[in-house]
Each structure stands twice: as structure tokens, then as C-alpha cells.
Amino acid sequence: MIDPQRCQEIFAELLKYSQADETELLIGGGTHSLTRFANNTIHQNVAEEGYALSVRCVFGQRTARATTNRFDVESLKRVVAEASTLARQQQPDPELLSMPGPQQYEPVHRYFVATSQASADERAQGAVSAIRIAERNRQVAAGTLSTGEAMHALLNSRGLTAYYRGTNAEFSFTATAPSSTGWAKQSTPDLRDINPGELAEEACRIAARSAEPREIPPGRYVTILSPAAVLDLVGFMFCDFSGQALRDQRGFLTGRVGEKLFGENISITDDAYHALQTGAPFDGEGIPRQRLNLVEKGVVKELAYSRQSAKHAGVALTGHGFSLPNEMGEFPMNIVIAGSTHSIDEMIASTERGILVTRLWYIREVDPYKKILTGMTRDGTFLVENGKVQHGIRNFRFNESLVDLLNAVEMMSKPERSSGEESFPMVVPAMKVSSFHFTEATKF
Amino acid sequence: MHDFAERVLSLLDRREVGYADVRVIESRDRTISTKNGKMGTAASDESLGLGVRVLVNGCWGFASTDDLSRDSLAAVAKRAVEIARASARAKKEDIVLADEPAANVNWISPCQIDPFSTSIEANLDLLLRADAEMRAVQGITLAEASLNFRRARQLFMSTEGSVIEQTRVITGVGIEAHCYADGDIQSRSYPNSFRGQYQLRGYELVGEMDIVGNARRIAEEAVALHKADQCPQGKRTLILDSSQLGLQIHESIGHPIELDRVLGMEANYAGTSFLTLDKLNNLKYGSEIVNVVADARLEHGPGLGTFAYDDEGVAAQCTDIIKDGQFRGYLTSRETAAMVGAKNSGVASLRSGGTMRAEGWNRIPMIRMTNISLLPGTWKLDDLIADTDDGIYMETNRSWSIDDRRYNFQFGCELGWEIKGGKKVRMLKNPSYSGITTEFWNSCDAICNKDHWTLWGTPNCGKGQPSQTMGTGHGAAPARFRNVNVGVAYGG
Numbered sequence: 001m002i003d004p005q006r007c008q009e010i011f012a013e014l015l016k017y018s019q020a021d022e023t024e025l026l027i028g029g030g031t032h033s034l035t036r037f038a039n040n041t042i043h044q045n046v047a048e049e050g051y052a053l054s055v056r057c058v059f060g061q062r063t064a065r066a067t068t069n070r071f072d073v074e075s076l077k078r079v080v081a082e083a084s085t086l087a088r089q090q091q092p093d094p095e096l097l098s099m100p101g102p103q104q105y106e107p108v109h110r111y112f113v114a115t116s117q118a119s120a121d122e123r124a125q126g127a128v129s130a131i132r133i134a135e136r137n138r139q140v141a142a143g144t145l146s147t148g149e150a151m152h153a154l155l156n157s158r159g160l161t162a163y164y165r166g167t168n169a170e171f172s173f174t175a176t177a178p179s180s181t182g183w184a185k186q187s188t189p190d191l192r193d194i195n196p197g198e199l200a201e202e203a204c205r206i207a208a209r210s211a212e213p214r215e216i217p218p219g220r221y222v223t224i225l226s227p228a229a230v231l232d233l234v235g236f237m238f239c240d241f242s243g244q245a246l247r248d249q250r251g252f253l254t255g256r257v258g259e260k261l262f263g264e265n266i267s268i269t270d271d272a273y274h275a276l277q278t279g280a281p282f283d284g285e286g287i288p289r290q291r292l293n294l295v296e297k298g299v300v301k302e303l304a305y306s307r308q309s310a311k312h313a314g315v316a317l318t319g320h321g322f323s324l325p326n327e328m329g330e331f332p333m334n335i336v337i338a339g340s341t342h343s344i345d346e347m348i349a350s351t352e353r354g355i356l357v358t359r360l361w362y363i364r365e366v367d368p369y370k371k372i373l374t375g376m377t378r379d380g381t382f383l384v385e386n387g388k389v390q391h392g393i394r395n396f397r398f399n400e401s402l403v404d405l406l407n408a409v410e411m412m413s414k415p416e417r418s419s420g421e422e423s424f425p426m427v428v429p430a431m432k433v434s435s436f437h438f439t440e441a442t443k444f
Numbered sequence: 445m446h447d448f449a450e451r452v453l454s455l456l457d458r459r460e461v462g463y464a465d466v467r468v469i470e471s472r473d474r475t476i477s478t479k480n481g482k483m484g485t486a487a488s489d490e491s492l493g494l495g496v497r498v499l500v501n502g503c504w505g506f507a508s509t510d511d512l513s514r515d516s517l518a519a520v521a522k523r524a525v526e527i528a529r530a531s532a533r534a535k536k537e538d539i540v541l542a543d544e545p546a547a548n549v550n551w552i553s554p555c556q557i558d559p560f561s562t563s564i565e566a567n568l569d570l571l572l573r574a575d576a577e578m579r580a581v582q583g584i585t586l587a588e589a590s591l592n593f594r595r596a597r598q599l600f601m602s603t604e605g606s607v608i609e610q611t612r613v614i615t616g617v618g619i620e621a622h623c624y625a626d627g628d629i630q631s632r633s634y635p636n637s638f639r640g641q642y643q644l645r646g647y648e649l650v651g652e653m654d655i656v657g658n659a660r661r662i663a664e665e666a667v668a669l670h671k672a673d674q675c676p677q678g679k680r681t682l683i684l685d686s687s688q689l690g691l692q693i694h695e696s697i698g699h700p701i702e703l704d705r706v707l708g709m710e711a712n713y714a715g716t717s718f719l720t721l722d723k724l725n726n727l728k729y730g731s732e733i734v735n736v737v738a739d740a741r742l743e744h745g746p747g748l749g750t751f752a753y754d755d756e757g758v759a760a761q762c763t764d765i766i767k768d769g770q771f772r773g774y775l776t777s778r779e780t781a782a783m784v785g786a787k788n789s790g791v792a793s794l795r796s797g798g799t800m801r802a803e804g805w806n807r808i809p810m811i812r813m814t815n816i817s818l819l820p821g822t823w824k825l826d827d828l829i830a831d832t833d834d835g836i837y838m839e840t841n842r843s844w845s846i847d848d849r850r851y852n853f854q855f856g857c858e859l860g861w862e863i864k865g866g867k868k869v870r871m872l873k874n875p876s877y878s879g880i881t882t883e884f885w886n887s888c889d890a891i892c893n894k895d896h897w898t899l900w901g902t903p904n905c906g907k908g909q910p911s912q913t914m915g916t917g918h919g920a921a922p923a924r925f926r927n928v929n930v931g932v933a934y935g936g
Contacts, residue, residue: 034910035530038709042531046506046910047523048806050493064486069493069510082488089564090483091572120505120523120530128534142711144909172909174712181711248479249585249624327477327484327588361715364843366856366933367874368629374854374933376847378715397845397852397878399933421713439932440878442852443718 001030001116002051004163007153010053010071015157017080020057020087022099024156026284026323027053029069030165031116032148035123040131040141042124056324057083058099061092063325097307099156105281105288106273108164112190115167116149122191123147126171130200134175137204143173147191154286154323164280170419171196174379175203180213180392182206183359183379185228187419189278206358206380210392215441216383218396222354222410223436224347224384227418227428229360234337235423236365236373237402241270241294242320243309244329252371252403253300260299262406265340268295270304270320270332276417276427277334284323292318292332298407306330339412339429347411347432349387355396355436356382356389363422371402375422376442396438408433445470445609448512449601452496455521458603463499463541464524465602467755468492469805474560477590478571481579484588486564493805496521500528502538508806541778542785542796544758546605551752554742555613555646559593562647567591570656577659578621583667585624589655590639592616592903593647598755606757614748614915615649616642616903621663623670630669630873632662632858636687637841642901642915644746665859665871672871675860677931681835682877683828683924686892688857689818690900690918691841696881697729697736698816698916700850701765702799702907703774705811707783714907715848718881719771721784727771730885733821736766738775740798740814745899747917749814751801756809758798765816769886775799775811803912810908815899817919821891825922828890830866836930837861837868838875843933854878856933876933884925892921 011025029051036044054067057080064086068079126145134141151165169191175182183206184199225233240251253261272281272289281289285307292302305313306321309329320330348356363375377395384390411432419425449466456464470492477484494517495508505528509520571589578587593615600608618640622631635641635653643649684692700717704710719727730736740749740760751760756778764772776784776797785794800809829837843856860875861868899919906913 032910033527036712036909037534038711039536039707040534041536042503042534043709044506044808044909045504045527045531046508046808047527048495048508048910050508050510050806052491064488066488066490068490070490079490086486086488086564089568090486091568093482095482120527121533124530124533131534140708140711142708144712146910172712176708176711183712248622250622250629254624254629255627325483325485325487327479361848362845364845366843366876368631369624369627372933374843374845374856376845376852378848395847395852397847397854399854399935439935440852440854440929442847442849443880444847444849444851 001149001151001165002027007155007163011155014055014076014080017077018057020059020084022058022157024056024099025053027051027153028151030148030150032146033120033123034144034146035127036144037127037131038142040135042127045120055079055083057087059087061094061096062087062090063096064090065325095308097311099158100160100286101158102160103286103288105162108273108281110166110189110278112167115147115169115189115191118147118191126196130173130196133197133200134204137208139204139207140176141173145196146170152280160286162282162286166278169194171199173200173203175207177207177211180207180210181379182210185419187425210380210382213392213394215394218438218440220435220437222351222434224344224354224356224432225430226358227416227430228420229357230431231418231426231428232360232363232420232422233373233402233405236363237371238335239331241303242329242331243303243305243313246303247309247312252369257300257303261403262295262298263409264298265409266295266298266406267338269336270294270334271336272334274334274336274427279334283319283321285321287317287319287321289319294332304330304332333424335426337415337428339415342411342413344413344430348384348389351384351387354384356384366399372399373402374399394444395442397440397442398437399439400437405433408435410434445599448494448517449599451517452494452521453601453603455518456498461498461500461525463603464496465600465756466494466496467805468494468599469596471594471596472560474593476564476567476571477588478575479588480586481572481575495805496524497808498524498528499539500525501532503528503531503535504539505531506808539779540782542781542794544778544796547753547757547759548607549752550609552611553613553644554746557647559615559647560595574619574655574659577656578619578663581660581663581667583623583625584621584663586622589619591650592639600755600757602757608753608757610752612644612751613646614642615645615647616640617650617653617655619655619659621666623666625670628670630666632666633840634658634662636900637858638904642748642903644748644750668871669859669873672873674934675872675875675931677935679927680930681832681924681926682928682930683832683835683837683922685839685922686896686898686920687900688838688841688855689920689923691844692855693816693818693918693920694902694916695844695846696850696853697765698813701774702811703776703780703784706774707780713909718849718851723771725772728769728886729766729771729882730769731888732769733891734766734769734885734888735819736816737819738763738765738797738814738816744815745919747815747899748901748903748915749917754798754800755802756800758796761798763797775813777811780811801914803914807912812914813905813916815917815919818891820894820897820921823890823892825892825896828892828922828924829863829868832863832924833865835863836872836875837863851880853881854933874934877928877930878932879929884928887926887928888923889926890924892923896921
């Protein structure tokens with residue numbers, strides 16, 4: 001993997017060719033290997049290694065970026081020339097800020113050799129152990145086990161140097177029974193935290209429990225959402241917790257910052273330093289990430305800012321900007337939702353009639369201001385009656401407002417690091433909500 | 445490129461490796477965008493890398509790298525073999541590939557004006573003029589415009605003797621006008637939502653789309669939507685414009701016909717399909733006027749699914765998917781064609797349909813949509829509207845969702861028009877509709893003619909693990925559907 005010393009060498013070489021007033025270098029990349037199985041056999045097995053270097057040049061109030069994955073001298077010259085040409089042809093941006101100087105970063109340790117050095121054999125062994133569990137349950141396994149390491153560095157001509165490296169491991173498992181399916185997933189920087197067998201057992205239990213699903217009418221139900229379902233829903237609102245989004249009037253927080261928008265029991269922070277979080281302690285401009293109280297007891301308190309949007313809003317830097325130039329500005333990506341102490345079993349026991357959701361799928365935004373989302377349940381949806389899971393049900397389509405949802409939370413579990421499909425991993429609790437609008441049922 | 449590919453193939457021990465292919469890809473991208481009169485993004489990207497896919501002991505292995513030094517190429521060849529050996533730990537059956545003749549081809553997609561030959565100043569000037577037109581309309585709070593260019597040169601070389609070089613140029617252009625007022629956000633896009641129209645063409649597409657000439661109209665429509673009535677809820681006759689119908693085809697025909705999904709290979713992520721093997725030639729997918737093809741050939745048009753050969757060396761083909769309403773074909777690969785042929789000879793062709801595509805050098809090819817198109821019908825759009833007594837016309841996608849077996853879908857559109865007595869009588873905001881795939885396609889009773897047919901580009905189709913984004917093509921003309929559930933997305 002490219003180390004800090006090599007980054008410095010590349011940047012020194014790069015600066016020889018840059019005539020720009022200011023020059024910035026981003027280097028990112030690493031390795032990623034993924035073993036994929038289906039029908040109880042490994043059917044895809046891949047590994048990749050790649051790095052890209054990206055140069056931003058500034059001439060006066062003009063800037064642009066060029067990227068290459070070639071690190072030879074001629075390519076360095078070419079990428080600088082390309083960025084310079086692009087920048088010189090821009091119109092001046094009166095709001096463009098000079099690049100930041102050196103910064104101090106809070107250290108984070110998110111690199112584990114057990115993950116970075118995992119072999120194809122180890123991944124295959126993990127997959128095989130999970131497949132065997134599906135076979136013992138007379139079910140069919142599909143899923144992935146992946147490992148990788150990534151680095152990310154930012155250097156600029158005003159002396160800023162930032163370097164981060166981390167590892168990632170992920171296991172996802174779908175168990176298919178004759179009439180039903182179940183699912184479990186985990187992601188972590190440390191492969192040793194993942195027990196494929198336990199996750200496979202959980203998915204197989206869900207599949208078995210939801211066998212012969214029955215159709216029940218759509219409507220509003222008390223609903224218990226797994227942490228993965230919660231994160232896939234709430235993930236659609238964090239791009240609006242952004243100073244630039246507010247300025248563009250593109251999100252649901254336009255005119256609502258400072259309002260009590262959600263229930264009293266909803267508090268959300270963005271915390272890059274949380275023990276269960278991953279990622280670099282700096283943003284796309286090299287600014288240290290700050291902890292943010294996004295929502296406190298239901299009140300929208302703080303937003304994420306880039307340097308430019310912070311200046312426009314007249315607030316302190318938060319360290320959430322994307323690499324420049326970009327259209328979106330910034331948003332928080334280290335979400336931690338405060339929970340409570342209730343277990344999912346307690347939520348079920350307290351429910352007279354409701355729905356238990358394992359996983360949501362294909363969620364899309366229907367209305368950007370009401371924040372209505374649509375999507376489907378999948379891989380284990382259950383009817384709960386009289387405090388007990390009764391049986392599996394056919395999957396539902398939902399149309400639900402996130403604002404309404406977060407005003408209807410009755411119980412929460414302890415937050416955990418969770419992974420879904422529609423959003424980045426977060427630290428979130430399971431939630432029991434008093435009303436969730438299922439609008440149609442599908443055929444299975 | 446040839447040296448890199450030849451070197452990797454020469455490093456493989458053919459006593460162990462039953463089959464191998466190498467793809468070397470060199471690509472260049474340019475993205476220019478503006479937002480509210482200012483530059484949004486100005487970025488250029490180039491990439492060169494290599495991926496090698498091997499069959500060892502009947503199992504796949506794949507490895508890729510962007511380090512093309514001799515040592516690295518040796519390492520990547522070795523890694524691919526090691527990975528394939530590891531795959532054998534969970535082997536059930538040997539992977540067999542359907543036969544395919546070797547090809548030696550050099551193909552370049554037609555392109556009248558190389559987009560990379562155009563100046564950044566000219567690109568920006570165009571976008572800023574469209575931007576100014578949109579913001580000249582009172583009430584527009586956010587105007588966005590973008591251009592995207594891509595040129596990818598790919599060399600495919602296999603142990604079966606194929607040497608296929610292809611260069612594809614893609615151009616995309618689009619504008620969006622947004623209006624926030626009184627706790628409501630309304631938007632209009634042109635030529636399509638989510639960054640516009642994309643085709644396998646050069647800069648000539650940009651000129652034809654005339655974003656400046658359409659900017660004021662869509663901005664006025666975005667503002668007008670605030671005063672429009674809410675789309676009603678209930679069973680209605682529905683007419684879809686061609687761009688929305690393109691996405692309807694993508695989600696409710698294109699994905700379920702992917703044979704890897706049907707065979708369970710995507711069960712953990714993208715899902716499976718209701719089109720189980722018993723449905724082939726045995727399902728009335730749509731009404732008798734519904735004819736759908738998967739056509740990757742250039743004669744179908746310059747779509748994002750147009751090429752000469754797919755990414756495992758199979759020539760572009762046209763496959764009947766739905767013929768006179770009957771389900772007739774899947775999207776297949778060499779592996780899945782052989783699997784299905786072996787299981788039930790006669791159910792499907794033993795030859796691959798040529799649909800294997802990879803996002804880049806660092807990804808393994810998988811079954812992807814080519815150009816999945818609804819063939820044109822006979823109606824003129826004006827006649828179709830005049831023939832509709834009570835219905836809703838919906839334009840331009842705003843949201844889309846479908847279940848993991850592709851039965852139940854729901855789409856939202858940017859703008860609707862209520863039709864009464866054969867005329868558009870009032871604008872409707874927040875239009876949406878939902879349904880079950882086969883019920884919907886069987887309710888189709890009119891399709892407009894080729895004068896209204898457009899080959900749309902969907903540049904952002906996601907599938908696979910690791911995730912791959914692919915461009916697909918969808919030809920469609922406006923069409924009418926009866927008894928469709930509308931308005932449920934906003935229903936109480």
C-alpha cells in the first residue's frame with residue numbers, strides 16, 4: 001500500500017510541474033477481495049488492487065481537478081497539465097477559498113492486519129462454513145465475504161499533509177428455504193469480529209421462521225424495524241444535514257433548522273471518532289472532522305459544513321467537505337443514533353398487533369420535502385400478535401415519511417454498528433414505531 | 445495493450461488453467477457541471493488497468509491491477525489462479541462455457557464530433573446559457589446543468605484465440621430546474637432526469653438535445669407544478685412518455701430476464717426473478733402488441749448497450765424477449781447458457797446471447813442489459829391522447845422501486861396531465877403509479893409509432909458484488925395502459 005513517505009515523494013515530483021498558485025494532491029486506493037457464493041457454491045471470486053492520484057490546481061479564483069491511475073513521471077506531468085488547462089478555462093469563482101494550511105488530527109486506529117492479510121483460502125473457508133450451515137438446514141446459501149485495505153492521503157502546497165489507512169471486512173448471507181428467505185450482514189474493520197457461522201445460523205432461523213408466508217392486507221401497522229432497516233431508511237435524510245443543501249433549498253431542512261422536527265427521544269450525532277465508526281478523521285479538504293449534534297431531543301441543531309459553506313453561513317468549520325470542486329458541498333457520514341435498552345424481543349412482547357421487518361430493499365425518495373420514501377420489505381417479514389411472532393407474511397411495499405417515522409418511535413434497542421444496502425454503515429438501534437404505512441403487498 | 449494481455453496469458457500454466465481471458469482497458473472521462481450560474485464540477489479522469497479471469501479445475505478466479513509492470517502482471521496472473529483454486533473449496537459442478545468461435549476484430553463506435561475535442565470554454569458557455577434561461581424564470585431556486593463524456597478503449601484476449609479491440613464513446617447531457625416554495629420542492633428535467641440523455645455518440649448529441657432551447661420551458665413547468673392539483677388516487681388509464689416507459693422496461697423487463705438472477709446467483713443482493721425457467725415460452729408477459737428485444741447491435745441504435753462484442757468475446761445479437769406478448773428469451777452468458785442447456789436442452793439456446801459486461805478493468809463481467817427496447821406500435825401521440833376519454837399522462841421519472849423478484853413496482857414522475865375527453869385539461873403534481881409486472885404489461889392497449897420512439901440511456905444501473913455501475917439502453921415510444929393504480933405514493 002502507498003505509505004506517507006511515498007505520498008510525499010509523489011507530491012514533491014508533482015510540484016515540479018505545477019505552475020498553479022496552489023496545488024493539491026489526493027491519493028487513494030488499496031486492495032479489495034471478495035468471495036461470492038450462491039446455490040451453495042462459490043461462483044465468483046475476485047481481487048483488485050488500484051490507486052488513483054488526483055490533482056487540483058488553483059489559478060486566482062479558478063480551480064479544477066484531473067485524475068489518473070498512472071504514477072510515472074510523464075503521467076504526473078500530464079495530469080498537472082490537464083488540471084491546469086481545465087482550471088484556466090473556468091470562470092472565476094468569487095467564493096473559492098485559498099487552500100488550508102497544516103492541521104492537527106485526532107488519531108484513529110482502524111487498520112487490522114488480520115483483515116489486510118486475509119487470503120483467498122480464508123475467505124473461502126468462511127464461505128464454506130456458512131454454506132454447510134445452510135445445507136444442514138436444507139436451505140440454499142448466497143452471500144459474500146470480503147476483505148480489503150484502503151488508504152487516503154491529501155497534501156497541498158500550503159503545507160497540509162493528511163494520511164489515513166484502514167481495513168474493512170464484510171459478510172452478508174441470504175438463506176433461501178422453499179417458500180421464504182432470511183438475511184444477516186455485518187461489516188467491521190477487523191475480520192476477527194465476524195463469525196460467518198453465527199450470521200448464517202441467524203439467517204437460516206429467519207428463513208425457517210418465515211416459511212409459507214401469508215398475505216395480510218396493507219395498511220398502517222405498529223412496526224419493529226431491525227437496525228439495518230432503520231439505517232437504510234434514515235440514510236436518505238443525512239445529505240440534507242448540510243449547509244450547502246440548505247443554501248440550495250434542495251432538502252427537507254429548508255426553513256426547519258432549530259425546529260423540533262422529530263420525537264423527544266430522537267438524538268443523532270455525527271462522530272467520526274466513535275469506537276464503532278470507520279473512516280478518516282479529516283474531510284476532502286483536509287479539515288479535521290468535528291463531532292456534531294445533528295438532532296438533540298428531536299430538535300435539528302447542527303449541520304455539516306465545508307469551508308465554503310461554513311464561511312457563507314458564518315459558522316465554524318466542521319470538517320465535512322467533499323473534495324473540490326463539487327456540487328453537493330458536504331454531508332455527515334459517521335452517523336450515531338442514540339438508542340435505549342430495549343431488546344427486539346421486548347419490542348415484540350409489547351406488541352398487540354404489528355409487523356417485524358428484517359430488511360428493506362430498493363428504497364427511493366418519493367417527495368424531497370415531506371421526505372416520503374418508498375421501498376419493499378424482504379428476507380423475513382413477520383406478523384406479531386399478542387406479544388409473539390405468529391408467522392411470516394408476504395412482503396409489503398411501503399410509502400412513509402421519515403419525519404412522521406421519527407415522531408412515532410416508541411422503543412429503541414442499544415445502538416449497534418449495522419450495514420444495509422441503501423446507505424453507508426451506521427451505529428443505530430432497532431426501533432419500534434407506532435405507525436408505518438404499508439401500501440401494497442407483493443406476490444411472495 | 446496487446447503486450448500486457450499476451451504477457452498475462454503466457455504466464456498461465458495451461459495444464460491447470462482450462463480457460464482464461466484478459467481485458468485491458470484505457471479510459472478517459474470529462475465531467476463539467478454548473479449550478480446556479482457557477483461551475484459545479486470540472487473534472488477529468490484517465491485510467492488504465494487489466495483484469496484476468498481464469499477457469500481452474502472448473503472454478504472461476506479473477507484478479508486485476510493497474511500496475512502493468514512485469515512483476516505485477518506475473519503477480520496478478522498468479523493471484524487469479526490462487527483465487528480459482530480457493531473457489532474449488534465449495535465446488536458442486538465444473539463450470540462449462542457454451543461454445544463460441546474466436547474473433548479477431550477492431551471496432552470503433554460511430555462518433556461525428558469527438559467530445560474531447562470540444563473546449564472547456566464552449567462546454568461551460570453552453571451550460572451557463574441553459575442555466576441563465578432556467579433562472580430567468582421567477583421562482584426557480586436551483587438550476588443545474590451537466591455534460592459527461594467518456595471514451596473507453598478495450599482489448600479482450602482469450603486463450604481460445606479471440607483478440608477483440610473496441611473503442612466506445614459516450615456522451616451525456618442534461619439540465620434540471622428546481623423550485624422550492626411554501627414547504628414543497630418541485631423539479632423538472634430535460635431531456636431526462638438524473639443527468640439527462642446518454643448515448644453511444646459524440647458531441648453531436650449535445651447539439652441535438654438543445655438544452656438552451658428547452659431550459660425556459662422546463663423551468664416554467666417546475667414553477668407551475670406548485671399551483672397544480674395533486675394527482676388523484678385510484679384506478680385510471682395511464683399514458684407514459686417514452687423516457688418513463690424506458691425505465692419501466694428497465695426495471696420490470698430488463699432485470700427479471702437476467703438469467704444469473706433467475707438461477708439464484710444474485711440472491712444475496714440484487715435479488716432473483718419471477719421468471720423461473722418454466723415460464724420461458726409459457727407466460728403471457730404482455731398484451732399481443734407488446735414486442736421487446738434485447739439488441740446490442742449498432743443497427744438498433746447508438747445505445748449504452750450497443751457494442752460489437754461483449755466482455756467475454758461473444759458477438760452482439762438481437763434476442764426476442766417478448767414476442768406478441770409471449771415471453772421468449774433471457775439475457776445469457778456462456779456459463780448460464782451452458783447451464784440451462786445442460787439442465788433442459790431445448791429450453792434455451794446453448795449459445796450465449798452476448799450480454800456479459802464489466803464496469804471496468806477491475807471488475808468481472810456479469811450478465812447486464814444491452815438495449816432492452818419495446819418495439820414501436822402504430823399510434824401518433826396526438827391521436828392516442830384524443831382517443832383517451834379519461835386518463836393521466838405522466839412525464840419524466842422522479843422515483844423508482846421494485847421488489848427483489850420484480851413483481852411489484854412503484855414509479856413517481858415529475859409531471860402529470862389529466863386527460864378528459866381526449867384533451868389534456870389540467871396539470872397534476874406528484875404523479876405516481878404502481879402495479880404488478882405482468883398485469884401491467886398485459887394492460888397495454890396502444891403504443892406510439894417510430895416517430896415517437898427514442899433510445900434512452902440509463903447510465904447508472906447497479907448490480908453485483910462488488911457493485912458495478914453499467915449503462916443500458918431502452919428504446920420506447922409513449923404507450924397506454926388501462927386500469928392502473930395511480931397516486932398511492934401519496935395516499936392516506
